[in-house]
Amino acid sequence: MMEMEVMHSGQQDMDLIDILWKQDIDLGARREVFDYNHRQKEHELQRQRELEEEKKLHLLREQEKALLAQLQLDEETGEYIPRAPLQPAVTPLEVTQNAGFTETSDAMSFDECLQLLAETFPVEETENTSVCLDTPAVSAAIGSNMMMSTEQPAPSPATLSPGQLPPPAPQGMSPDLEEAWMEILSLPELQECLNMQMEDTLETTAYPLQNSPEIQNPNYSFYPMTDEKANSLTVGPAEFMNTFDSSNPSMAPADGLSPMTEKTPQLNANLGAESFCNIFYQNTILEESSGQHRLEGNESAAVSDVPNEAPFTPMDLYSLSPGDAFDRSKQNLITEQPDSDSGISTNASPAKSAYGSESFRCSDSDMEEMDQNPGSPESDYSEMFSLNFQPDDAQAAISVSTPSKQPNEQEKNHKHKVDPGEESGHKNAPFTKDKPKKRSDVRLSRDEQRAKALKIPFTVDMIINLPVDDFNEMMSKHQLNEAQLALVRDIRRRGKNKVAAQNCRKRKMENIVGLESELDSLKEEKERLMSEKSKNMTDLKEMKWQLNSLYLEVFGMLRDEKGNSYSPSEYSLQQSTDGSVFLVPRIKKTFKSDNRH
DNA sequence: CCTTGCTGTCATGCG
């Protein structure tokens, strides 16, 4: 993890990473961010932020009072309009804007506001902020510029397209006011501070979304918020005054003044997977559609913030895999791999060409070669893809892969990944033992490397574990060539079959164990029966012996009419069915006696 | 060098 933290210089990167980590809490992800100390720090920051917000709201209320005092309500339109023409310079904007430059207004001067800000935010915020930040209307008025990265100098009003800065003069604004409005907006330092303000405001508007249903809504997008702000671009002071009372607390710039580093924990908690997807894919879309990471017009301005702030590369996302931390240098090596170096085999092995796509793949020999170079970027790449079925390896949140053209689809993929129940099905490797699985990892990396070679925009894990419908949808939404399609389907087939084979072997082993157990029990039964049989035989012999003794005893006691004993050879004792015993002559005698009768 | 166990993969059949 430390490597990752070092690796991602952009704080927003870390924010997004943290989001993913938090999603993986019950999936076994570990990180120091979950430590008690870390949470305590978060709470402190939260408290500090709340305090700042209170102060800021108080300040805003004061300013509002001052503004209202110089405005009158138009009963027809319901708008507040300046008490022109007597005081043409006291529009809300100018109260706060011109004051700092003319110092003729009775409102706070620029320096005063700076001083106030410095007192309110004793940290470093005041460095990049000015009094103008305290006026949400102004912030909104510069909204079209808000997404501009700080590295990008704000365009001067003269170069702006009609939809951009400066916003139209507020309704009811006199020509003089309009001119002053334009003049104010053209001030470079004002624009600079407004840029800072709007960026911060945009980011902090995510705070109120904490625990809100929106963040749970899969359709929720980070960017509509920016659109919302863009819509408010034309809101001038009058409109602002009407809406100010009900303004979203998030519009208050207080939060926006906090350094990003302090916002990280809360942003982590606020941003969900979907918003992350949206961010990322908006990012990737923009990056693909604009080779310079920079777009023109309002739309680009509205979204350029995230791409510039969070330059996610595919490798960044791969690196998010739990347990797969690799440093930037490796990352660079990987990303710099030319296409020709991707290992595509032009001399496909005939034995492996059962599938038409085989000719596009790396041959096994190539893969072996890559497998045997653990330190090579290629093998490192295998760490980025994760085809692992361990429960703690449900890198669900990390299913985002290389830049994709389909945000919605990725969103859906992500949704699947986040679902813990769905993942549990295939995650248990039947034959997992504690022994190192180096070889299996190496084998798994083959498909991963192949996927990389053909620039498959999904992770192997996604390819294998997505449900059929989602898999097909994912495939249909990407323009994959024949080789990629074949490889993806092969990866999926092999992955499924591998799990099936593991399960099959597990069942086979269970059957063997069960049969062995059954055999043991049958042997025991046999022993018992043999013992019983032996005992019965012994008893039978004993009984026969006793019977014989009894017979001889009884027979010896028998006497004929002359007092002589019967010869056992001529007579025998027989028992009738009614229990009576008869002395029966032997057959020979019986025959003779029969003849006599 | 041979044997054994493990694992991935392929082919095939079934539902």
Place this chain on the structure above:
DNA sequence: TACGCATGACAGCAA
């Protein structure tokens, strides 16, 4: 028909 699953068979690898 496509797909997933089950399973026998085979090959590669490591101990």
